[in-house]
Amino acid sequence: MSIFVDDNTKVLVQGLTGGQGRFHGLRNKAYGTKVVAGVTPGKGGQDVEGIPVYDTVAEAVAATGADASFVSVPPRFAAEAILEAARAGIPLVVCITEGIPAHDEARVFATLRAEHPGTRLLGPNCPGIISPGKTNIGITAGEIALPGGPVGIVSRSGTLTYQALYELKQLGIGVTTCVGIGGDPVPGTNFVDCLAAFEADPDTGAIAMFGEIGGIEEERAAEFIAKEVTKPVVAYIAGVTAPPGKKMGHAGAIISGSKGTAQAKMEALAAAGVHVVNNPTEAGQKMAEIVKAR
Known part of the structure; x- marks a missing residue:
């Protein structure tokens, strides 16, 4: 599905x-x-x-x-x-x-x-959504996505969306659906919405989550994962070296005081049992381990 x-x-x-x-x-x-x-x-x-x-x-x-x-x-x-x-x-x-x-x-x-x-x-300001082999709405290149599952992807960053798909394709791992939620401060669909949908989808066996600095959506996702998600989750958070107060690419990617830092998000996700990795390639490798062990 x-x-x-x-x-x-x-x-x-x-x-x-x-x-x-x-x-x-x-x-x-x-x-x-x-x-x-x-x-x-x-x-x-x-x-x-x-x-x-x-x-x-x-x-x-x-x-x-x-x-x-x-x-x-x-x-x-x-x-x-x-x-x-x-x-x-x-x-x-x-x-x-x-x-x-x-x-x-x-x-x-x-x-x-x-x-x-x-x-x-x-969205707005998102790459769209692709269910490989079925439907592609938006700007994602369909040729970088391998169909068949068992991985679901949700990402704030368009570029990381593409890299996530390609990393998994290189490893022979298919994707059920890849959702780019966008990096603006007021997204229509958030991490929790997608995590809940992937949790309910019988064909999605594991979830890859790509976040970034700014806002508290990743922390909210961590709370939801801890309480509601039974499937393994791999996460990468971009912006570890970003200076506070400076907008980094996306309108929502800005650290305000002690909130929105990559480290805080990574710690919250790790505490929820998420496999937190240091770069997108590691995310693909960790997902390959999880898929192989299923």
Whole structure:
């Protein structure tokens, strides 16, 4: 099995007629993802290499039965695009857009919780989600992912998402689903959401978790793992040498005082029984040991 998406997921791309939306939407389609529609206001009736384009998400859903949206629009339009998808009843929205103002992210998060609890937002500023051999929504290169499981991956960092997939592929280890949750301060889906889903998935036998400095989501994940997760977890935390007070790449990757340090996160995870490693290659090697021992 997989989490959140499978080979029956029907995807529409908000922004399909733009450069990034077209490029990644067509790559997703070439991978085998069921990309059934595009949405660009004012361009309804056009098509992108056979994919019909609609003016609104509601029209696209009514015509195609799409149940997932891939949002690839500029930052100033992204918040409304996410909410439009939610209002149309889309259960999964994947937003790769980077640079969305934090107050827009907070407003979207609160609105989804209050008015659209049936919609899950993945991102913003994330690489997306891939269930190898089934569905790829976002910007992850499908060729670096080996299907079949038994490992589930969740990562804040896009680059580490790709490395995690490739490290496991080099070792002949398949992945059930890889979820890039993004590095912004207000992600729609967090570590705990993904850990709970992997714990419930019978085909996921072990979990790889890639975190980074900033915030307390890794510490929250550690608490959840200690109480609720029975499967082995391997974790790597990026940013050991990052200086306090300096943003490192992601908007959420900043150490404030004694909070958000890599060391604190590593200690919390280790105390929860997680196999904490020093780099992504070690994560792959430790996972290989775990898989071999199953």
